[in-house]
Amino acid sequence: MPTEIAPTARSARTRARILETALALFAEHGYDQVTVGRIASAVGISEMTFFRHFPAKDALVVDDPYDPLMAEHVGRQPRELPLLARIAGGVRAAWGAVPQPDAAVVRTRLRIAAASPTLRGATRQATEESARAVTDALVAAGAEPVEARIAATAVFAGVTEALLVWAERDDLALGDALEGALAVLEGAR
C-alpha cells in the first residue's frame, strides 16, 4: 500500500478547528496579542500539535493558492507588450477565471494581516513565491530572466498592497480594488 499522502479526516478536522479558533481570536484581540499557547488551549490541544498542523503562527493568516493559475495566464499574454503590462494582464485574466472567493473571509484575514507589522512582512514574503512562479512562466516564454523577476516582484507587491488597502475599507469591491491597481501598474495612471 502506498504511503498515505492525503491527510486523514481526523487530521483535517483538527486543522480546521485550529484555523477557525485562531482567526476568531486574532480578529478579536489582534494577532500579536494571541499566543500559540492560547490558541492551543482554546482548541484543546497541545502546542506541539499546533505546530504539527501549521509550520508557523503566521501560516494561519498568510495563504496564497493561486500561483500556478496566474503563471499560466501570464504566460499566455501577448509578447509584444511591456513586461508589466503582460503580468498585469495575466493577473486580470486569472482573476476572471477563478471562482470569486468569499470576500468576507478574505477581508477578515487581510485585516488581521494589515494590522500587524510582523504579518505584513510575512504577507510580502509570501508574494515572493507568486512572483517566482510568474517569473518562470515569463522566462519560459522568452523573457530576460532578471527583467522578468523585477517586473513580477513589482506587480505582485503592488497587487498585494491593493489588497491590503481594500481590506481596510468597507466601501470598495475587491474586483475594483484589483482593477485600480492593475491600471496603475500598466502605466495608465
Place this chain on the structure above:
Amino acid sequence: MPTEIAPTARSARTRARILETALALFAEHGYDQVTVGRIASAVGISEMTFFRHFPAKDALVVDDPYDPLMAEHVGRQPRELPLLARIAGGVRAAWGAVPQPDAAVVRTRLRIAAASPTLRGATRQATEESARAVTDALVAAGAEPVEARIAATAVFAGVTEALLVWAERDDLALGDALEGALAVLEGAR
C-alpha cells in the same frame, strides 16, 4: 545644558564594533547560524548591551537612509507622467545626487540579506518605509493616495529586487542594475 541627543563617543564605538564583528560573522557563517549571544561574546559585551544598540538582530543588515532624498526628487518629477514613471524618474535623480556608496560594503550586506529568507523578508519590510515617504510626497503633489501607495510599493519592490540580483553577481555595476530595473518599471521593456 540641553539634553544630549548625539550618542556618546563611547556608545558610537561600541555600536561600530558590534556592527563590524557581526557582519564578518554573518559573511562567514551565514546570518541564521550566528546567534546574538555569539556576536555579543565575540565583541566582549553582554546580550543586553547588544539590544541597547540595535533594536533587533536584522537591524544589523537592513538599513536604508535615503528615504527623504528620494521623496524629494520624486515630488519634483513632471506631473504629466504616469505614476510609475514619476517614481522611477525620482529614484534615478536621487541616485545621481547621492555620493556613490562603497559598492563592496553594500554588496556584502545585500549578499547576507539575499542568503536568508528571514532577512529578505526584513529587507522588503524596510522598503515599506521608503514607499510611504514617497507616497506622501506624491500625495502632496496632488496624486490620488491609493494609486500613489500602490505605485510606490511596486517601484520600491522592483528596485529592491534589482539590488538583490546585483548582490548575487560579480559582473554587474550597481548603477547599471538600477537603471535596468527602472527601465522595466517605466514600461520600456
Place this chain on the structure above:
DNA sequence: AGGCTAAATGTTAGTGACTAACATTTGATG
C-alpha cells in the same frame, strides 16, 4: 588629584515562537 553624576553596561529572570526525542493514545482495519 578626587569626588560627583549621568551614561553605559551588567545580571537575573522571564516570555513567546519554535524544535527534537521519546512516550502514549486513538481509530480504522483485518
Place this chain on the structure above:
DNA sequence: CATCAAATGTTAGTCACTAACATTTAGCCT
C-alpha cells in the same frame, strides 16, 4: 477484538527579545 500506524502528548531545550534593578565607567568641576 487485536493490531498497527497515525495523531497526539510530554519534556526539555534554543533563540530573539524585554523588564527591573544593580554596577561600573568616564567626563567634569572644584
